[in-house]
Amino acid sequence: MKVYHTSTIEIINPDIIHSREGLDFGKGFYCTVLREQAEAYGLRFSLRGIPAILNEYVLDSAYLEANIRQFVSYDEEWLDFIMANRQNQPVTDYEIIEGGVADDKIFRTIDLYLSGDITKTDALNRLKYEKPxxxxxxRSQSVIDRYLKFVSSTEL
Structure with missing residues:
Protein backbone atom coordinates (compact mmCIF):
# COMPACT_ATOMS: atom_id res chain seq x y z
CA MET A 1 0.00 0.00 0.00
CA LYS A 2 1.16 3.57 -0.67
CA VAL A 3 1.76 5.87 2.30
CA TYR A 4 2.88 9.50 2.44
CA HIS A 5 4.94 11.71 4.72
CA THR A 6 5.32 15.46 4.25
CA SER A 7 8.46 17.22 5.38
CA THR A 8 10.78 20.04 4.39
CA ILE A 9 13.23 17.51 2.96
CA GLU A 10 13.32 14.31 0.97
CA ILE A 11 13.46 11.37 3.39
CA ILE A 12 14.85 8.30 1.66
CA ASN A 13 15.72 6.50 4.91
CA PRO A 14 13.07 7.32 7.53
CA ASP A 15 14.04 7.09 11.18
CA ILE A 16 12.52 7.70 14.57
CA ILE A 17 15.60 9.47 15.93
CA HIS A 18 14.47 12.83 14.54
CA SER A 19 10.90 12.53 15.85
CA ARG A 20 9.49 14.79 18.56
CA GLU A 21 8.01 13.75 21.88
CA GLY A 22 4.41 14.55 22.82
CA LEU A 23 2.75 13.68 19.51
CA ASP A 24 -0.59 11.86 19.12
CA PHE A 25 0.86 8.35 19.19
CA GLY A 26 4.19 9.22 20.77
CA LYS A 27 7.62 9.45 19.25
CA GLY A 28 7.84 7.84 15.81
CA PHE A 29 7.78 8.30 12.06
CA TYR A 30 4.29 9.35 10.91
CA CYS A 31 2.66 8.58 7.54
CA THR A 32 -0.83 8.49 6.08
CA VAL A 33 -2.58 6.58 3.31
CA LEU A 34 -4.43 9.81 2.43
CA ARG A 35 -2.38 11.72 -0.14
CA GLU A 36 -4.72 14.74 0.12
CA GLN A 37 -4.14 14.89 3.88
CA ALA A 38 -0.36 14.79 3.39
CA GLU A 39 -0.57 17.53 0.75
CA ALA A 40 -2.75 19.69 3.01
CA TYR A 41 -0.20 19.27 5.81
CA GLY A 42 2.42 20.59 3.39
CA LEU A 43 0.58 23.93 3.29
CA ARG A 44 1.88 24.59 6.81
CA PHE A 45 5.39 24.78 5.36
CA SER A 46 4.41 26.61 2.19
CA LEU A 47 2.63 29.35 4.15
CA ARG A 48 5.91 30.02 5.98
CA GLY A 49 7.87 30.13 2.72
CA ILE A 50 9.50 26.76 3.34
CA PRO A 51 9.50 24.10 0.61
CA ALA A 52 7.15 21.20 1.33
CA ILE A 53 8.26 17.77 0.12
CA LEU A 54 5.78 14.92 -0.25
CA ASN A 55 7.60 11.62 0.30
CA GLU A 56 5.94 8.47 -1.02
CA TYR A 57 6.62 4.99 0.33
CA VAL A 58 5.34 1.47 -0.16
CA LEU A 59 4.29 -0.26 3.03
CA ASP A 60 4.68 -4.02 2.68
CA SER A 61 1.49 -5.84 3.69
CA ALA A 62 3.61 -8.05 5.95
CA TYR A 63 3.65 -5.08 8.37
CA LEU A 64 0.53 -6.65 9.86
CA GLU A 65 2.88 -9.14 11.56
CA ALA A 66 4.19 -6.33 13.78
CA ASN A 67 2.77 -5.41 17.19
CA ILE A 68 0.01 -3.03 16.02
CA ARG A 69 -2.66 -0.97 17.75
CA GLN A 70 -5.44 0.33 15.51
CA PHE A 71 -8.03 2.93 16.50
CA VAL A 72 -11.06 2.99 14.20
CA SER A 73 -12.86 5.99 15.72
CA TYR A 74 -12.49 8.92 18.08
CA ASP A 75 -13.61 6.96 21.12
CA GLU A 76 -12.67 6.89 24.80
CA GLU A 77 -9.68 4.57 24.26
CA TRP A 78 -8.35 6.85 21.50
CA LEU A 79 -8.87 9.95 23.66
CA ASP A 80 -7.08 8.42 26.67
CA PHE A 81 -4.22 7.27 24.44
CA ILE A 82 -3.81 10.69 22.80
CA MET A 83 -3.99 12.46 26.16
CA ALA A 84 -1.29 10.24 27.66
CA ASN A 85 1.03 10.74 24.70
CA ARG A 86 0.45 14.50 24.57
CA GLN A 87 1.45 14.60 28.25
CA ASN A 88 4.58 12.50 27.53
CA GLN A 89 3.38 9.58 29.62
CA PRO A 90 4.70 6.21 28.43
CA VAL A 91 1.69 4.21 27.32
CA THR A 92 2.72 1.39 25.07
CA ASP A 93 5.24 -0.88 23.48
CA TYR A 94 3.35 -1.08 20.17
CA GLU A 95 5.59 -1.00 17.11
CA ILE A 96 2.91 0.58 14.92
CA ILE A 97 -0.12 2.64 15.90
CA GLU A 98 -2.80 3.56 13.37
CA GLY A 99 -5.81 5.81 13.76
CA GLY A 100 -7.28 9.29 13.64
CA VAL A 101 -5.29 12.52 13.77
CA ALA A 102 -5.76 15.03 16.56
CA ASP A 103 -5.59 17.95 14.11
CA ASP A 104 -6.15 21.59 15.09
CA LYS A 105 -9.95 21.26 15.20
CA ILE A 106 -9.86 18.04 17.22
CA PHE A 107 -7.14 19.37 19.49
CA ARG A 108 -9.34 22.32 20.53
CA THR A 109 -11.70 19.77 22.07
CA ILE A 110 -8.80 17.88 23.66
CA ASP A 111 -7.38 21.13 25.02
CA LEU A 112 -10.73 22.02 26.63
CA TYR A 113 -10.80 18.56 28.21
CA LEU A 114 -7.17 18.84 29.37
CA SER A 115 -7.84 22.20 31.02
CA GLY A 116 -10.93 20.85 32.80
CA ASP A 117 -13.32 23.16 30.94
CA ILE A 118 -15.31 20.19 29.62
CA THR A 119 -15.78 16.63 30.87
CA LYS A 120 -14.61 13.49 29.11
CA THR A 121 -18.24 12.80 28.16
CA ASP A 122 -18.55 16.27 26.61
CA ALA A 123 -15.30 15.76 24.70
CA LEU A 124 -16.42 12.38 23.38
CA ASN A 125 -19.80 13.82 22.36
CA ARG A 126 -18.03 16.52 20.34
CA LEU A 127 -15.63 14.03 18.76
CA LYS A 128 -18.27 11.54 17.64
CA TYR A 129 -19.34 13.95 14.88
CA GLU A 130 -15.83 14.28 13.46
CA LYS A 131 -14.68 12.09 10.61
CA PRO A 132 -11.26 10.74 11.55
CA ARG A 139 7.62 3.50 16.63
CA SER A 140 10.25 0.87 15.85
CA GLN A 141 13.24 1.45 13.58
CA SER A 142 13.42 -2.25 12.73
CA VAL A 143 9.80 -2.15 11.53
CA ILE A 144 10.56 0.90 9.36
CA ASP A 145 13.62 -0.81 7.89
CA ARG A 146 11.72 -4.05 7.26
CA TYR A 147 8.40 -2.82 5.84
CA LEU A 148 8.69 0.77 4.57
CA LYS A 149 10.39 1.40 1.21
CA PHE A 150 11.00 4.84 -0.32
CA VAL A 151 9.47 5.36 -3.80
CA SER A 152 9.81 9.05 -4.67
CA SER A 153 9.50 12.62 -3.48
CA THR A 154 7.74 15.63 -4.98
CA GLU A 155 7.95 19.29 -4.07
CA LEU A 156 4.46 20.61 -3.38
Whole structure:
Protein backbone atom coordinates (compact mmCIF):
# COMPACT_ATOMS: atom_id res chain seq x y z
CA MET A 1 0.00 0.00 0.00
CA LYS A 2 1.16 3.57 -0.67
CA VAL A 3 1.76 5.87 2.30
CA TYR A 4 2.88 9.50 2.44
CA HIS A 5 4.94 11.71 4.72
CA THR A 6 5.32 15.46 4.25
CA SER A 7 8.46 17.22 5.38
CA THR A 8 10.78 20.04 4.39
CA ILE A 9 13.23 17.51 2.96
CA GLU A 10 13.32 14.31 0.97
CA ILE A 11 13.46 11.37 3.39
CA ILE A 12 14.85 8.30 1.66
CA ASN A 13 15.72 6.50 4.91
CA PRO A 14 13.07 7.32 7.53
CA ASP A 15 14.04 7.09 11.18
CA ILE A 16 12.52 7.70 14.57
CA ILE A 17 15.60 9.47 15.93
CA HIS A 18 14.47 12.83 14.54
CA SER A 19 10.90 12.53 15.85
CA ARG A 20 9.49 14.79 18.56
CA GLU A 21 8.01 13.75 21.88
CA GLY A 22 4.41 14.55 22.82
CA LEU A 23 2.75 13.68 19.51
CA ASP A 24 -0.59 11.86 19.12
CA PHE A 25 0.86 8.35 19.19
CA GLY A 26 4.19 9.22 20.77
CA LYS A 27 7.62 9.45 19.25
CA GLY A 28 7.84 7.84 15.81
CA PHE A 29 7.78 8.30 12.06
CA TYR A 30 4.29 9.35 10.91
CA CYS A 31 2.66 8.58 7.54
CA THR A 32 -0.83 8.49 6.08
CA VAL A 33 -2.58 6.58 3.31
CA LEU A 34 -4.43 9.81 2.43
CA ARG A 35 -2.38 11.72 -0.14
CA GLU A 36 -4.72 14.74 0.12
CA GLN A 37 -4.14 14.89 3.88
CA ALA A 38 -0.36 14.79 3.39
CA GLU A 39 -0.57 17.53 0.75
CA ALA A 40 -2.75 19.69 3.01
CA TYR A 41 -0.20 19.27 5.81
CA GLY A 42 2.42 20.59 3.39
CA LEU A 43 0.58 23.93 3.29
CA ARG A 44 1.88 24.59 6.81
CA PHE A 45 5.39 24.78 5.36
CA SER A 46 4.41 26.61 2.19
CA LEU A 47 2.63 29.35 4.15
CA ARG A 48 5.91 30.02 5.98
CA GLY A 49 7.87 30.13 2.72
CA ILE A 50 9.50 26.76 3.34
CA PRO A 51 9.50 24.10 0.61
CA ALA A 52 7.15 21.20 1.33
CA ILE A 53 8.26 17.77 0.12
CA LEU A 54 5.78 14.92 -0.25
CA ASN A 55 7.60 11.62 0.30
CA GLU A 56 5.94 8.47 -1.02
CA TYR A 57 6.62 4.99 0.33
CA VAL A 58 5.34 1.47 -0.16
CA LEU A 59 4.29 -0.26 3.03
CA ASP A 60 4.68 -4.02 2.68
CA SER A 61 1.49 -5.84 3.69
CA ALA A 62 3.61 -8.05 5.95
CA TYR A 63 3.65 -5.08 8.37
CA LEU A 64 0.53 -6.65 9.86
CA GLU A 65 2.88 -9.14 11.56
CA ALA A 66 4.19 -6.33 13.78
CA ASN A 67 2.77 -5.41 17.19
CA ILE A 68 0.01 -3.03 16.02
CA ARG A 69 -2.66 -0.97 17.75
CA GLN A 70 -5.44 0.33 15.51
CA PHE A 71 -8.03 2.93 16.50
CA VAL A 72 -11.06 2.99 14.20
CA SER A 73 -12.86 5.99 15.72
CA TYR A 74 -12.49 8.92 18.08
CA ASP A 75 -13.61 6.96 21.12
CA GLU A 76 -12.67 6.89 24.80
CA GLU A 77 -9.68 4.57 24.26
CA TRP A 78 -8.35 6.85 21.50
CA LEU A 79 -8.87 9.95 23.66
CA ASP A 80 -7.08 8.42 26.67
CA PHE A 81 -4.22 7.27 24.44
CA ILE A 82 -3.81 10.69 22.80
CA MET A 83 -3.99 12.46 26.16
CA ALA A 84 -1.29 10.24 27.66
CA ASN A 85 1.03 10.74 24.70
CA ARG A 86 0.45 14.50 24.57
CA GLN A 87 1.45 14.60 28.25
CA ASN A 88 4.58 12.50 27.53
CA GLN A 89 3.38 9.58 29.62
CA PRO A 90 4.70 6.21 28.43
CA VAL A 91 1.69 4.21 27.32
CA THR A 92 2.72 1.39 25.07
CA ASP A 93 5.24 -0.88 23.48
CA TYR A 94 3.35 -1.08 20.17
CA GLU A 95 5.59 -1.00 17.11
CA ILE A 96 2.91 0.58 14.92
CA ILE A 97 -0.12 2.64 15.90
CA GLU A 98 -2.80 3.56 13.37
CA GLY A 99 -5.81 5.81 13.76
CA GLY A 100 -7.28 9.29 13.64
CA VAL A 101 -5.29 12.52 13.77
CA ALA A 102 -5.76 15.03 16.56
CA ASP A 103 -5.59 17.95 14.11
CA ASP A 104 -6.15 21.59 15.09
CA LYS A 105 -9.95 21.26 15.20
CA ILE A 106 -9.86 18.04 17.22
CA PHE A 107 -7.14 19.37 19.49
CA ARG A 108 -9.34 22.32 20.53
CA THR A 109 -11.70 19.77 22.07
CA ILE A 110 -8.80 17.88 23.66
CA ASP A 111 -7.38 21.13 25.02
CA LEU A 112 -10.73 22.02 26.63
CA TYR A 113 -10.80 18.56 28.21
CA LEU A 114 -7.17 18.84 29.37
CA SER A 115 -7.84 22.20 31.02
CA GLY A 116 -10.93 20.85 32.80
CA ASP A 117 -13.32 23.16 30.94
CA ILE A 118 -15.31 20.19 29.62
CA THR A 119 -15.78 16.63 30.87
CA LYS A 120 -14.61 13.49 29.11
CA THR A 121 -18.24 12.80 28.16
CA ASP A 122 -18.55 16.27 26.61
CA ALA A 123 -15.30 15.76 24.70
CA LEU A 124 -16.42 12.38 23.38
CA ASN A 125 -19.80 13.82 22.36
CA ARG A 126 -18.03 16.52 20.34
CA LEU A 127 -15.63 14.03 18.76
CA LYS A 128 -18.27 11.54 17.64
CA TYR A 129 -19.34 13.95 14.88
CA GLU A 130 -15.83 14.28 13.46
CA LYS A 131 -14.68 12.09 10.61
CA PRO A 132 -11.26 10.74 11.55
CA UNK A 133 -8.30 11.53 9.34
CA UNK A 134 -5.61 8.89 9.18
CA UNK A 135 -2.11 8.42 10.50
CA UNK A 136 0.28 5.54 10.98
CA UNK A 137 3.03 5.96 13.55
CA UNK A 138 6.04 3.69 13.18
CA ARG A 139 7.62 3.50 16.63
CA SER A 140 10.25 0.87 15.85
CA GLN A 141 13.24 1.45 13.58
CA SER A 142 13.42 -2.25 12.73
CA VAL A 143 9.80 -2.15 11.53
CA ILE A 144 10.56 0.90 9.36
CA ASP A 145 13.62 -0.81 7.89
CA ARG A 146 11.72 -4.05 7.26
CA TYR A 147 8.40 -2.82 5.84
CA LEU A 148 8.69 0.77 4.57
CA LYS A 149 10.39 1.40 1.21
CA PHE A 150 11.00 4.84 -0.32
CA VAL A 151 9.47 5.36 -3.80
CA SER A 152 9.81 9.05 -4.67
CA SER A 153 9.50 12.62 -3.48
CA THR A 154 7.74 15.63 -4.98
CA GLU A 155 7.95 19.29 -4.07
CA LEU A 156 4.46 20.61 -3.38
Missing amino acids: NHQICF
